[in-house]
Amino acid sequence: MKITQGTFSFLPDLTDAEIKAQISYALAQGWAIGVEYTDDPHPRNFYWDMWGNPMFDLKDAAGAMMEVTACRKAHPKVYIRVNAFDATRGFETTRLSFIVNRPAKEPGFQLKRHEIGGRQIQYTIESYATQKPEGERYE
Amino acid sequence: MNDSTSALETAAGADHAPVDHVDLGALLADSHVNEVLDELDTELIGLKPVKARIRDIAALLLVERARKQMGLVGGSPSLHMSFTGNPGTGKTTVAMRMAQILHRLGYVRKGHLVAVTRDDLVGQYIGHTAPKTKEILKKAMGGVLFIDEAYYLYRPENERDYGQEAIEILLQVMENQRDDLVVILAGYGDRMDTFFRSNPGLSSRIAHHLDFPDYAPTELEEIAQRMLVGMQYRLSPSGAAALHEYIPLRMKLPHFANARSIRNALDRARLRQANRLFAQKGRLLDRDALMTIEGDDLRASRVFA
Numbered sequence: 001m002k003i004t005q006g007t008f009s010f011l012p013d014l015t016d017a018e019i020k021a022q023i024s025y026a027l028a029q030g031w032a033i034g035v036e037y038t039d040d041p042h043p044r045n046f047y048w049d050m051w052g053n054p055m056f057d058l059k060d061a062a063g064a065m066m067e068v069t070a071c072r073k074a075h076p077k078v079y080i081r082v083n084a085f086d087a088t089r090g091f092e093t094t095r096l097s098f099i100v101n102r103p104a105k106e107p108g109f110q111l112k113r114h115e116i117g118g119r120q121i122q123y124t125i126e127s128y129a130t131q132k133p134e135g136e137r138y139e
Numbered sequence: 140m141n142d143s144t145s146a147l148e149t150a151a152g153a154d155h156a157p158v159d160h161v162d163l164g165a166l167l168a169d170s171h172v173n174e175v176l177d178e179l180d181t182e183l184i185g186l187k188p189v190k191a192r193i194r195d196i197a198a199l200l201l202v203e204r205a206r207k208q209m210g211l212v213g214g215s216p217s218l219h220m221s222f223t224g225n226p227g228t229g230k231t232t233v234a235m236r237m238a239q240i241l242h243r244l245g246y247v248r249k250g251h252l253v254a255v256t257r258d259d260l261v262g263q264y265i266g267h268t269a270p271k272t273k274e275i276l277k278k279a280m281g282g283v284l285f286i287d288e289a290y291y292l293y294r295p296e297n298e299r300d301y302g303q304e305a306i307e308i309l310l311q312v313m314e315n316q317r318d319d320l321v322v323i324l325a326g327y328g329d330r331m332d333t334f335f336r337s338n339p340g341l342s343s344r345i346a347h348h349l350d351f352p353d354y355a356p357t358e359l360e361e362i363a364q365r366m367l368v369g370m371q372y373r374l375s376p377s378g379a380a381a382l383h384e385y386i387p388l389r390m391k392l393p394h395f396a397n398a399r400s401i402r403n404a405l406d407r408a409r410l411r412q413a414n415r416l417f418a419q420k421g422r423l424l425d426r427d428a429l430m431t432i433e434g435d436d437l438r439a440s441r442v443f444a
């Protein structure tokens with residue numbers, strides 16, 4: 001099951017040229033670029049690991065692409081995303097975020113039913129991937 | 140989105156159908172590079188060999204662009220440079236211009252200059268250097284990385300010096316990402332020679348070695364006049380005569396740093412002018428008095444002692 005989250009989630013995966021063009025756009029807006037990765041695909045997982053520091057003061061997308069490539073090389077089988085952070089007062093938040101790398105096989109989610117008082121049912125989802133310990137999820 | 144895609148398109152300009160003829164003149168006019176070259180000629184005094192070399196490089200890049208339009212691919216030429224010359228011969232100034240020229244010719248995408256020294260590249264403990272160097276390289280992507288006093292990167296007397304690590308990362312990027320940035324190494328002539336001799340890999344990856352000659356006394360005089368105009372001052376006739384005598388005398392003294400020494404001399408003359416004006420407090424000063432540097436302002440220098 002293909003995970004969709006962030007900007008362009010409805011599109012096919014971006015090519016490197018497209019990623020570069022998006023980063024160029026973000027830099028032209030004065031946003032800082034950050035690269036993050038995780039092996040927990042849950043949509044409520046906000047805490048991705050940072051790949052190096054966020055990159056302020058870049059002029060050209062080639063620098064950020066260097067980090068994307070390096071991160072892919074180090075973590076070829078996990079999710080990697082590019083964030084563009086807007087430091088303008090009033091925004092001070094991520095303005096653009098998209099996935100640039102995903103595991104070859106994404107096992108998807110299991111629906112879990114949890115019975116509580118009065119035969120009520122609570123539903124939750126759990127990724128099959130996270131049933132394995134960290135680091136072994138996408139072997 | 141539009142800016143970025145158009146930038147991509149120009150980068151991939153070779154994809155257009157090949158044409159039969161190219162007009163180099165039109166390409167030249169199109170790039171507006173002539174304006175920068177003329178500016179270089181008028182604003183920078185002397186430096187004949189440097190200017191000639193920059194014109195050569197501009198011509199090469201224009202022809203390369205024409206070849207691209209014809210569908211000829213030769214791989215982009217390597218444009219890493221080394222600037223050697225005595226202090227104050229204009230290495231940094233030319234590097235700034237170089238970034239502009241390369242940008243106009245479409246060789247670098249953004250045309251900014253990142254000027255760094257050893258401190259910005261080399262870390263203080265193990266594992267600190269690589270991220271630091273990479274950080275700078277990332278900032279310089281799409282522009283020109285200017286490493287001033289590059290020979291400090293290599294310290295042969297300390298074999299555990301981290302400078303070597305910075306050089307290795309630099310080499311790798313200079314080789315693999317030639318399209319993304321141009322590296323200019325600058326420094327004083329003799330020390331750069333030693334530096335290149337002990338780092339043959341670096342020397343062989345630099346195609347253009349530009350040597351900045353010292354200025355002649357008349358050129359220094361012109362430079363002084365130009366600086367004064369920039370600072371909105373002017374020399375009285377006696378001031379001009381004093382400057383004419385001052386320059387050869389200063390050149391004989393140790394620590395002569397070409398244009399930089401001249402700038403310092405002018406700054407001190409300004410100081411003395413201010414003092415002189417202050418001493419005659421009673422008088423009302425007009426624009427002329429505030430702008431003029433007299434001979435005595437210069438002659439008070441210890442060079443004349």
